[in-house]
Amino acid sequence: MPAPKNSIQRSLLVISTIVLSTVLTAPVALAAPSPSSKPSAGSSATATADPSKKSKDSKDSKESKESKGSKAAPPAKMSTVGGTRLGQAGTQVNLASGVPVLPKGLSARSWIVADAESGEVLAAHNAHWRLAPASTLKMLFADTLLPKWPSSTEHKVESSDLAGIGSGSSMVGIKEDETYTVHDLWLGVFLRSGNDAVRVLAAMNGGVESTVKEMNEHAEELQAFDTVVVSPDGYDAEGQVSSAYDLTLIARSGLQKKDFREYASTVRADFPGETKKNKKGKKVRDSFEIQNTNRLLSGDYDVPVYQGIAGVKNGNTTNAGATFTGVAEQDGRVLLVTVMNPEKKESNGVYKETAKLLDWGFKAAGKVDPVGELVPPGSAAQAGARPGAGASPGEAGGAGEDAPGAVGGKPVASAAAGGGAGGIGTALAVTGGVLVLLAGGAFLVNRRWPLPDLVRRRPHP
Numbered sequence: 512m513p514a515p516k517n518s519i520q521r522s523l524l525v526i527s528t529i530v531l532s533t534v535l536t537a538p539v540a541l542a543a544p545s546p547s548s549k550p551s552a553g554s555s556a557t558a559t560a561d562p563s564k565k566s567k568d569s570k571d572s573k574e575s576k577e578s579k580g581s582k583a584a585p586p587a588k589m590s591t592v593g594g595t596r597l598g599q600a601g602t603q604v605n606l607a608s609g610v611p612v613l614p615k616g617l618s619a620r621s622w623i624v625a626d627a628e629s630g631e632v633l634a635a636h637n638a639h640w641r642l643a644p645a646s647t648l649k650m651l652f653a654d655t656l657l658p659k660w661p662s663s664t665e666h667k668v669e670s671s672d673l674a675g676i677g678s679g680s681s682m683v684g685i686k687e688d689e690t691y692t693v694h695d696l697w698l699g700v701f702l703r704s705g706n707d708a709v710r711v712l713a714a715m716n717g718g719v720e721s722t723v724k725e726m727n728e729h730a731e732e733l734q735a736f737d738t739v740v741v742s743p744d745g746y747d748a749e750g751q752v753s754s755a756y757d758l759t760l761i762a763r764s765g766l767q768k769k770d771f772r773e774y775a776s777t778v779r780a781d782f783p784g785e786t787k788k789n790k791k792g793k794k795v796r797d798s799f800e801i802q803n804t805n806r807l808l809s810g811d812y813d814v815p816v817y818q819g820i821a822g823v824k825n826g827n828t829t830n831a832g833a834t835f836t837g838v839a840e841q842d843g844r845v846l847l848v849t850v851m852n853p854e855k856k857e858s859n860g861v862y863k864e865t866a867k868l869l870d871w872g873f874k875a876a877g878k879v880d881p882v883g884e885l886v887p888p889g890s891a892a893q894a895g896a897r898p899g900a901g902a903s904p905g906e907a908g909g910a911g912e913d914a915p916g917a918v919g920g921k922p923v924a925s926a927a928a929g930g931g932a933g934g935i936g937t938a939l940a941v942t943g944g945v946l947v948l949l950a951g952g953a954f955l956v957n958r959r960w961p962l963p964d965l966v967r968r969r970p971h972p
Contacts (some may be wrong), residue, residue: 583620589639590737593756594883597638604634605880614867618855621755622864624872627763627838627845631881633872635755638883641737642851644753645826646681646704647834648745651738651753653700653774654765655729656716662694662770672714673707677746680706683801686785695783701774702803703782704826709744719743734886735760747830755849760885762823762836762847775822775838778803806862807837814859817866823847825861833861839869846872 584600591598604613613634621637632638667690676682683698683705685691691711699708713722722743730738735757741748753761765771781798789795803809805825807817819839826834832852839846848868853860 585620585637585640589637589641590754590756592639592734592736593632593886597632597635597756597883600637600640602634602636603638603882605882607878607880610879611871611874614871616855617853617864617867619850619853619861619864621849621851622868623755623759623847623849624868625759625763625847625885626876626881627766627847630763630885630887632883632885633846633875633879633881634868635882638756639737639754640851641752641754642834643747643751643828643831644738644745644758644851645747645828645831645834646745647758647824647826647836647849648738648740648743648751648753649700649704649709649826650758650761650765650824650836651726651730651735651740652709652712652722652743652745653697653771654761654768655726656712656722657697657765657768657770659716660693662692662697664693665690666693666696666711666715668711669714672711674710675719676706676710677742677744680744680746681804682707683782684784684799685711689783689786689796691783697770697774698777698780698782698801701824702777702780702801704804704824706744706746713743730757730761732889733757733760733764734889745826745828745831747828755851756885758834758836758849758851759847762838762849763885764888765823766838772822775824776808778809805835805837806859807839807866811859811862814862814866817869827861835861835865837865837869841873844873844876846876848872 587600589598589600596603602613606612617636619636621640621642623635623638624633625631626633668685668687670687673685673687681704683700683703685696685699685705685707693712693715696708696712699705700712710719713719716722716725719742723740726740726743727738730736730740735753737752737754737757738761739750739752741751745751765775779800779802782801784797784799786794786796805820805822806814807820808822810816817837817839819841820837821840822838823836834849834851836847836849839848846869848865850861850865850868853864857863
């Protein structure tokens with residue numbers, strides 16, 4: 512179906528605005544560490560710094576340390592990727608007649624509310640403030656490594672696979688000399704935020720060093736320029752930072768992948784235990800249940816399951832505080848919200864503030880003028896400049912197996928996750944969308960990046 516004339520004009524206007532914004536804000540972008548200046552692959556908090564990167568690494572460390580104090584303030588200059596207002600400190604929102612006021616009691620240092628499909632940023636607060644990300648960084652880990660192996664691939668864990676796990680890390684309970692499928696390991700990453708599962712997958716990928724390198728490269732491809740990866744599991748490490756804006760970009764990319772959607776939305780599942788001998792001397796291996804620690808998905812005593820929630824990832828460390836990125840669908844609209852480090856110390860505070868922002872976003876969507884946008888991946892933006900070009904199959908935004916659909920094609924069905932305890936598999940199911948490309952091969956009409964419908968197909972836990 513041909514795009515309406517005003518949609519095409521709006522697309523051209525948006526593209527022109529982005530080009531102009533890029534030219535005007537280039538000095539700011541250059542001031543932030545570029546992906547090429549990120550730590551070398553596999554670098555850790557104790558790695559020797561490259562002298563040529565001393566000033567930038569020192570800046571990263573300073574920002575990470577400043578983010579710890581309760582009276583810390585965002586830097587005077589922040590990235591303007593996605594729009595100049597997103598680089599400004601404080602709350603950015605276009606309140607007008609008919610637009611609901613923002614919820615009271617928000618204490619997070621940084622947050623963002625965005626339309627997951629159109630990419631419009633409805634409101635934000637210190638969106639590009641570079642803070643410690645905690646386990647929300649596992650979204651980037653997953654988005655980078657998920658295409659590597661079929662879910663049925665098996666791996667026998669060696670002691671070296673589990674080396675270097677930080678003290679006090681969240682663990683799913685992986686045992687040396689036991690064999691796990693890749694499906695098991697990803698459940699451990701998403702549901703229990705298991706650093707042991709991350710380390711095993713990183714070992715399968717050639718080690719922490721190469722994995723960190725690939726994650727930094729993928730962040731660059733997504734234009735997540737606030738992000739510097741030092742530890743693949745998100746464990747506190749000097750110089751490791753991201754932002755609410757970047758985490759939202761990363762989540763949006765991951766949600767294009769069917770398996771990412773499956774794992775992120777699984778409430779509970781069975782996980783292989785340790786092989787033991789029973790009373791008859793026979794070796795047996797039982798399983799145990801694991802539950803998703805995303806409280807908007809699984810619920811808690813003071814947090815109900817959020818209507819339409821379908822992922823994505825939570826985190827909590829000493830440096831980062833509580834962090835969370837969530838995606839939810841209501842009445843055909845899909846919103847992404849990222850909240851970083853609420854200063855109000857209360858039980859499940861990060862989920863409560865996320866729920867408030869989601870509620871506001873669903874009420875404000877269609878009424879509030881956006882303050883910025885989620886930019887497309889670099890390859891998609893470059894493909895838009897080449898007639899007939901597009902992202903490679905399987906890449907974010909591409910028309911591969913995991914993409915929502917192809918031009919003129921039919922919706923793509925995404926199977927629901929199975930194997931959940933008590934018949935509860937996944938909150939995320941199924942129908943794909945059709946990607947409508949501009950005639951010249953530009954990214955998407957109105958920069959839309961459709962997601963599969965987030966249909967509720969499971970009972971509440």
